[in-house]
Amino acid sequence: MLYAFSQTISITELFSQVYAVGRITKTDRQHLQYALLEQCLSEEEISLIDRLVYAVRRGWLQMTD
Template identity: 45%
Template sequence: MSTQRCLVPPVADLFFQAWCAGTLGPDDRSHVRDVLLTDSMSEEERLAIDRLIHCVRRGWLVMHPPSRA
């Protein structure tokens, strides 16, 4: 029996961290994009992404642009 550890945090955790910080950074957006592009997305992940989008549209979360080096 092997146990695998998920290296990418679940979308629900991402939502919680973004809500507490009040911002979505470039890495957060990349994570959401990667989840959306996977073939199998759970209902919980879809709902969390919908909540993130709603919060950004309402102005409750701020999206920061990628930093330019």
């Protein structure tokens, strides 16, 4: 199920927020999923999402619920 986000946050802001706290929450992941499925993303935004995925895979970011 995808959620409509009442407070729109850009991918850049989300990336900065996630790196600042060192973890990505379920809500953050849902926002990324929504952005990937419903929005036309720029090359920069896609690159930021790729960097988040890479950081999680490397263990640099934690995934929390």
